[in-house]
Amino acid sequence: MTGRQRTRSTFLPRSLRPTRPFRSAALSAGALVASASLAAGCGLVPGATGGSGDDSIVVMTWAPEGTAATNKPGMPAFARAYARWINANGGLNGRKLKVLTCNDHNDTVDAAKCARQAVKANAVAVLGSYSQHSESFLPHLEGAGIPYIGGYGVTNDEFTSPLSYPVNGGQPALLAGLGEELAADCGRVALVRPDTIAGDALSAMLDAGLTAGGHDKAVDQQAAEDATEYSAQADAALKEATADDESGEKGKGCVIPALGDRTGTFMDSFRRGRDAYPTVRTATVLGSVDQTVINSTGGASSAFEGAYVTGWYPVASDPRWDPMKKVISESAFSDTRIDPADTGVQTTWIAYTVFKKVVESLGGGAVTADTVTGALDDGLQISTGGLTPALRWEFTDQLASIGFPRLVNANVTLQTVKQGRLSAAKAGFVDVTRTLENADVD
Numbered sequence: 001m002t003g004r005q006r007t008r009s010t011f012l013p014r015s016l017r018p019t020r021p022f023r024s025a026a027l028s029a030g031a032l033v034a035s036a037s038l039a040a041g042c043g044l045v046p047g048a049t050g051g052s053g054d055d056s057i058v059v060m061t062w063a064p065e066g067t068a069a070t071n072k073p074g075m076p077a078f079a080r081a082y083a084r085w086i087n088a089n090g091g092l093n094g095r096k097l098k099v100l101t102c103n104d105h106n107d108t109v110d111a112a113k114c115a116r117q118a119v120k121a122n123a124v125a126v127l128g129s130y131s132q133h134s135e136s137f138l139p140h141l142e143g144a145g146i147p148y149i150g151g152y153g154v155t156n157d158e159f160t161s162p163l164s165y166p167v168n169g170g171q172p173a174l175l176a177g178l179g180e181e182l183a184a185d186c187g188r189v190a191l192v193r194p195d196t197i198a199g200d201a202l203s204a205m206l207d208a209g210l211t212a213g214g215h216d217k218a219v220d221q222q223a224a225e226d227a228t229e230y231s232a233q234a235d236a237a238l239k240e241a242t243a244d245d246e247s248g249e250k251g252k253g254c255v256i257p258a259l260g261d262r263t264g265t266f267m268d269s270f271r272r273g274r275d276a277y278p279t280v281r282t283a284t285v286l287g288s289v290d291q292t293v294i295n296s297t298g299g300a301s302s303a304f305e306g307a308y309v310t311g312w313y314p315v316a317s318d319p320r321w322d323p324m325k326k327v328i329s330e331s332a333f334s335d336t337r338i339d340p341a342d343t344g345v346q347t348t349w350i351a352y353t354v355f356k357k358v359v360e361s362l363g364g365g366a367v368t369a370d371t372v373t374g375a376l377d378d379g380l381q382i383s384t385g386g387l388t389p390a391l392r393w394e395f396t397d398q399l400a401s402i403g404f405p406r407l408v409n410a411n412v413t414l415q416t417v418k419q420g421r422l423s424a425a426k427a428g429f430v431d432v433t434r435t436l437e438n439a440d441v442d
Contacts, residue, residue, distance in 0.1 A: 057095050057359065057367050060118040061348060062102040062111075063130040068226040069106045070260035072130040072152070072344040076101035077337040078328070079128060082352050085331035092359045095367070108136040115140035124369045125149050127355055128348030132198045134158055146369045147376065150351020152287075152344060153312075155198050159404040165376055165393050167350045167384070168312035169410045169432070171198075171258075172205040174285035176432040176439065177310040177412035178256065179209020179218075182283055186254035189218040190240040192233055192266060193258045194225035202258055208439035209432065218256070225262055234269040238277045252279045263288040264297055271303045286311035286343045286415075291422055299420035308425065309415045313350075313387050315424050316341035320386045324349040341422075350384050354391065357382050389429070398433055410436055 061079035063072035083099040091097060100121055102114035111133035118126055119140055128150045131137060134157035141148055142163050151158045153170025182189060191206055193199040203220040210217060219240045223233045241253025257266045263284060274280065282303055294304050314320055325340050327349070332338045338345055358375050359367055381392040388409050399407045411429035415422050 055095060056098045057092055058098045058100065058121055058123045059355065060100040060102060060114070060121070060123045060126045061129050062104050062114040062126070063344065064106040065103045067106045069262065070130075070132075070225070072342075073337040074339055074342045074345040075128055075130055075152075075348045076103075077335050078332070078345045078348045079352070081332040081335065081338060082327055082349070085327045086352075086356070088331070092356060092367075093362075093364065104131045104133065104137075106132060108133045112136040112140060118146060119144040124367055125355060125372055126151075128344075128351030130154060130344055132196065134161075135197075138164070144369070145373065147373045149354055149376075150347055152347055154287075156201050156403070159399075159407040161406065163373065164406050165354070166406055167347065167354060167388060167391060167409060169407055169412065169436075171202055171285070171287075172404065172407070172436055172439070173410045173412050173432050174287070174310045174312070175202055175205035175258070176209040176212075176410075176435045177414065177430055178283055178285060178308065179206045179211075179215070180213050180430070180432065180435060181209075181308050181310070181414055182254055182256075183210050183213020183215035186215070186252065186281065186283075188241050188243055188253045189215070189256060190221055190237040190253065191218040191256045191258065192221045192223055192230075192237050194260065194262075195222035196225055199225070199258075204439050205436070206256065208435050212435045212438065223259060223262075223266070225259060227262065228265065230259075230262075230266040230269040231273070234266060234273050237270070238273055238280055241280045242277050252281060253277075254281045254283055256283050258285055258288045260288055264293045267293075267297045267303050271297070274303060281307065283308040285309065290339075290343065291316070291341050292339065294417055294420060294422065302417075302420065304417045305420065307417050309417065309422065311343065311413045311415055312409075312411075313343070313346055314413060315415060315422055316346075321346070323385065346387075350387055353384055354382050399436055402437060402439055404436070407436070 061076045063075040065071055065073040079099045079101060083097045086092060086097050102117060104111040104114050111131045115137035123146060125147045130152040132154055134155040138157055138161050147163050147165055149165045150167040153166050153168050158164045158166050191203055193202045203218060207217040221237055223230060237255045241255050257263045259266050286309055289304060289309060294302055321340060328338055328340055358372055361375050361380055362371055376393055379392060381390050383390050389411055391408060393408055410433040411431050413429060414425040416425040
């Protein structure tokens with residue numbers, strides 16, 4: 001372990017959150033310099049000037065781009081395309097949507113800058129974003145009363161903050177579901193994950209699924225998230241997966257890489273050493289692998305062939321994604337960063353779907369950070385067209401007992417790589433709520 005301090009956002013009842021008058025007073029000076037601040041790192045749909053008083057609805061989407069670790073350029077790119085599309089179709093309840101975007105560079109300082117820029121621009125919500133640095137950005141959003149809707153789910157803080165409204169179960173649900181599935185088929189299991197604060201939480205969730213299926217815990221193997229090759233880690237994982245089990249017999253072990261964008265790099269190293277360990281299988285989670293990664297590592301001949309992959313949503317070919325694909329077709333202008341099979345893009349679509357329905361629920365009333373959080377906290381139930389179960393956020397949900405009071409969707413899908421293509425392995429969703437309730441998160 002690295003000795004890094006773990007942080008978790010304070011869970012506050014709604015009565016103790018900043019009120020709109022407090023927020024307005026705190027922002028009055030900052031709003032005057034919004035346009036200058038935004039030039040330092042955020043983009044804006046052309047013509048948008050957050051906080052300009054033109055009755056537009058201002059939101060923000062951020063993600064890392066151009067870094068040596070995980071990048072999600074499709075998320076802000078899709079957000080801009082969505083703004084073009086919704087405005088071309090009458091806006092939100094007749095009001096123009098202005099989307100600010102920001103690059104957090106996988107950096108704590110820049111993540112905080114993105115949040116401060118959202119505050120200065122008087123954004124009413126941050127939607128469909130990715131950042132590993134919730135300890136840096138959430139305090140700014142919480143202090144200003146700005147809701148964080150549909151974050152990627154990469155940190156535990158996203159499931160504890162009273163102003164976070166996650167649309168999926170994040171890494172906890174994916175790994176718990178994967179552990180359940182692998183328990184019956186794998187011998188020893190080796191997890192290869194980032195040596196980061198976010199990565200530290202992954203093994204407990206995988207172990208919850210494995211132990212629910214009567215399996216031993218996984219071997220937790222840490223690796224640098226920005227390495228250019230993983231030969232040593234791949235060799236160590238292969239040896240762990242084929243070591244003798246407690247009965248003294250060698251089983252068919254499994255290696256689970258969960259390294260985000262560096263999973264493909266790991267698999268290059270893994271493939272070179274795998275021939276000496278023919279019985280070892282692989283499995284992973286969406287976000288660490290997608291169709292692009294499978295294609296780049298050999299397609300049907302890749303090390304992922306036959307692997308199980310857990311996801312949050314139906315496979316990309318499912319017709320329930322057709323409305324999102326329509327937006328991409330009509331407003332993305334051949335932007336190659338926007339891939340309908342990218343879980344980041346999919347999460348952003350769902351986040352904007354949620355926000356659209358919140359605005360519609362307000363009728364002709366004011367759309368502010370407070371009215372948006374008020375609608376969500378007052379029990380508004382939102383359908384996402386079958387891409388998730390109906391979503392409703394409450395402060396006393398089932399997973400509050402293990403420190404995840406905001407995790408309201410613990411459903412996952414099980415997919416498999418068949419002839420080089422991601423396909424549904426089981427119909428429908430698998431609910432891992434009970435498995436997560438038994439997770440050892442201390």
